[in-house]
Amino acid sequence: MSTALQVSNLVKRFGGLVATNNLSFSLKEGESLGLIGPNGAGKTTVFSQIMGELRQNSGTIELFGDEISTLSTPQRIRAGVSRTYQIPRPFGEMSVAENIRVGLMPDNIWQMIVSPPDTRRERELALSVGFLKADLGRMPTELAMGDLRKLEMARTMATAPKVMLLDEVFAGLTTGEIAQISDLIQSMRKDGMTFLIVSHDLPALEPLIDRAIAIERGTMIAEGTFSEVMNDKAVQASYLGGV
Numbered sequence: 001m002s003t004a005l006q007v008s009n010l011v012k013r014f015g016g017l018v019a020t021n022n023l024s025f026s027l028k029e030g031e032s033l034g035l036i037g038p039n040g041a042g043k044t045t046v047f048s049q050i051m052g053e054l055r056q057n058s059g060t061i062e063l064f065g066d067e068i069s070t071l072s073t074p075q076r077i078r079a080g081v082s083r084t085y086q087i088p089r090p091f092g093e094m095s096v097a098e099n100i101r102v103g104l105m106p107d108n109i110w111q112m113i114v115s116p117p118d119t120r121r122e123r124e125l126a127l128s129v130g131f132l133k134a135d136l137g138r139m140p141t142e143l144a145m146g147d148l149r150k151l152e153m154a155r156t157m158a159t160a161p162k163v164m165l166l167d168e169v170f171a172g173l174t175t176g177e178i179a180q181i182s183d184l185i186q187s188m189r190k191d192g193m194t195f196l197i198v199s200h201d202l203p204a205l206e207p208l209i210d211r212a213i214a215i216e217r218g219t220m221i222a223e224g225t226f227s228e229v230m231n232d233k234a235v236q237a238s239y240l241g242g243v
């Protein structure tokens with residue numbers, strides 16, 4: 001199995017704060033890795049660097065063996081990596097279907113205007129995350145958190161990623177919605193998708209991952225199976241310190 005994502009010696013500083021501290025980890029193709037750590041540990045900052053929304057101070061990020069850490073965000077999306085946002089970020093003036101359309105055509109907003117939309121694919125993606133046909137025309141302002149998270153998933157899937165980064169996909173969801181999104185992730189895992197998943201909901205995370213890493217103040221403090229990481233003394237101390 002080839003390496004899908006390789007993060008090596010990543011460092012990100014915000015002034016005096018070291019948000020990512022010499023972090024290295026890798027994901028094999030088809031693997032699902034959990035990234036855990038208390039609030040402010042630096043999980044989202046890692047995602048932002050992988051996507052190129054934040055530039056690292058040093059270190060490298062490789063996707064299927066190619067260095068991507070100097071590319072723009074759209075170039076990285078084209079290379080096969082895509083993320084969901086912890087705080088959903090739909091285009092407020094666009095319907096559910098149109099938001100998914102942006103994901104289907106990430107390169108060029110003009111492409112969206114001049115080419116006919118692939119409404120069949122939009123519908124397929126919307127239904128696959130649990131929307132109903134009637135939801136396609138709804139506006140983000142009408143959506144509750146569960147639907148906004150579904151829209152994040154659909155928009156991310158629309159870019160045809162090979163590696164998906166999921167940031168707090170379960171936050172604010174009902175038990176039923178968590179089950180729905182979990183089923184979707186499991187079915188994509190069966191189809192070979194590679195995942196890096198951040199979740200504070202550890203019971204929901206456990207069945208979705210092959211391995212986990214834990215970070216505290218940007219530094220990796222444990223790596224192993226879910227239970228190895230959860231039983232690690234440093235991990236337990238970091239969570240106690242975080243509350």
Ligand SMILES: Nc1ncnc2c1ncn2[C@@H]1O[C@H](COP(=O)(O)OP(=O)(O)OP(=O)(O)O)[C@@H](O)[C@H]1O
Binds near residue numbers: 017039040041043044
């Ligand atoms: N753009 C920024 N400028 C300055 N500091 C930042 C910026 N983004 C994040 N930070 C700081 O970096 C640290 C890591 O933040 P980050 O959001 O990555 O943590 P997190 O693990 O995702 O936390 P949470 O679990 O609350 O989502 C925090 O101390 C945060 O305040």
Ligand SMILES: [Mg+2]
Binds near residue numbers: 043044045
């Ligand atoms: Mg975060």
